[in-house]
Amino acid sequence: MKSYVFPGNIEEEILQINNGQIPYMRTAAFSALVKESEQMMLQLINCKRGKVIFYTASGTGAMEAVVTNFVTLKKKAFIISGGSFGHRWKSLCDYYTCPNEIFEVPFAKDIDYDKLESAIIESQPDVFLCQHHETSTGQLFNLKKISDICHKYNVSLVVDVISSFLADPLDMDALGIDICITSSQKGLNIAPGLSLIVLAESVQNLPYARKGYYFDFAENLKNLERGQTPYSPATTLFMQLHARLIMDVEKGANAIVDEVRNKAHYFRSLCKKNGWEVPAEVPSNCITGFFVHKNGDILFNELLKQDIYIMPGGTPHYFRVSHLGVQTKEDLDELAARIKEIENYKLN
Numbered sequence: 001m002k003s004y005v006f007p008g009n010i011e012e013e014i015l016q017i018n019n020g021q022i023p024y025m026r027t028a029a030f031s032a033l034v035k036e037s038e039q040m041m042l043q044l045i046n047c048k049r050g051k052v053i054f055y056t057a058s059g060t061g062a063m064e065a066v067v068t069n070f071v072t073l074k075k076k077a078f079i080i081s082g083g084s085f086g087h088r089w090k091s092l093c094d095y096y097t098c099p100n101e102i103f104e105v106p107f108a109k110d111i112d113y114d115k116l117e118s119a120i121i122e123s124q125p126d127v128f129l130c131q132h133h134e135t136s137t138g139q140l141f142n143l144k145k146i147s148d149i150c151h152k153y154n155v156s157l158v159v160d161v162i163s164s165f166l167a168d169p170l171d172m173d174a175l176g177i178d179i180c181i182t183s184s185q186k187g188l189n190i191a192p193g194l195s196l197i198v199l200a201e202s203v204q205n206l207p208y209a210r211k212g213y214y215f216d217f218a219e220n221l222k223n224l225e226r227g228q229t230p231y232s233p234a235t236t237l238f239m240q241l242h243a244r245l246i247m248d249v250e251k252g253a254n255a256i257v258d259e260v261r262n263k264a265h266y267f268r269s270l271c272k273k274n275g276w277e278v279p280a281e282v283p284s285n286c287i288t289g290f291f292v293h294k295n296g297d298i299l300f301n302e303l304l305k306q307d308i309y310i311m312p313g314g315t316p317h318y319f320r321v322s323h324l325g326v327q328t329k330e331d332l333d334e335l336a337a338r339i340k341e342i343e344n345y346k347l348n
């Protein structure tokens with residue numbers, strides 16, 4: 001299988017981890033694994049005095065946890081909506097009746113940061129919710145500009161970095177981000193099922209709102225002091241995460257980002273050669289979103305027949321190719337050739 005979806009192709013040595021009986025988690029060994037994973041995570045995202053909450057849940061679970069524990073403490077949320085993931089913040093806030101205001105960003109466009117500043121002055125929110133990379137369009141937002149505005153107007157900053165962590169440069173301390181969210185199946189390149197919340201020192205030890213049982217910050221943080229989770233963790237995934245983090249720390253976040261960037265740039269050069277438009281104004285390294293000319297309605301299934309997986313984009317003729325995981329230039333050459341071949345199928 002050639003995977004250009006999330007998490008992408010994974011090395012055998014990771015896939016083989018705990019391919020046998022399932023270990024028990026209420027042990028000193030498992031606690032050590034969790035604690036080490038926390039430290040490695042903090043190092044990779046650069047949040048020196050941070051804490052990491054691990055949930056056995058996909059990324060949306062961690063987004064929900066932030067809303068039920070943190071956003072509900074606030075008077076008003078301000079949400080960047082540049083696609084379906086931005087809209088998810090809005091849905092969650094509405095679900096939990098958190099007052100919110102939305103700032104719409106057109107498909108694949110960057111934010112107009114001057115307009116954003118005016119909107120913040122007007123709206124006077126106390127918490128800002130956004131994505132670093134809006135994965136539905138491939139657009140990367142400028143966190144430096146966002147964090148400057150948030151700090152200027154004293155707005156707490158929460159960023160969903162689920163698809164940018166380890167794909168695009170990210171330094172939580174330098175940017176002064178209060179909370180980052182990520183999950184296992186994107187840059188960490190293991191199976192879906194774990195999500196992680198990084199809490200900067202600025203938002204630790206708050207009297208968090210207690211609006212959800214399973215995701216309760218206080219309960220999770222209390223258990224994490226001894227390297228445990230309150231409820232049964234996905235043990236095998238934690239083991240894969242630990243192994244992945246060791247590999248990643250050894251390589252370093254910058255080197256990993258460089259690798260992903262090289263793959264993205266290479267594939268974009270192939271798009272250019274084939275005349276496939278890449279609409280994102282500032283594309284993330286994580287994915288390339290592009291329009292094919294012809295046969296967009298059959299492309300996904302025709303590739304699937306060849307055991308090649310790409311992501312449909314929700315817009316006719318628009319597709320997304322992930323650059324996370326194991327992927328060579330030859331793989332990308334081959335992918336582009338197959339897409340071109342299918343574009344040229346003569347259909348009656």
Ligand SMILES: *Cc1c(COP(=O)(O)O)cnc(C)c1O
Pocket residue numbers: 058059060061085131133134135160162163183186192
């Ligand atoms: C993948 C992703 C999520 C989480 O989706 P899940 O299916 O719940 O893992 C959230 N935000 C962004 C930007 C994503 O790319």
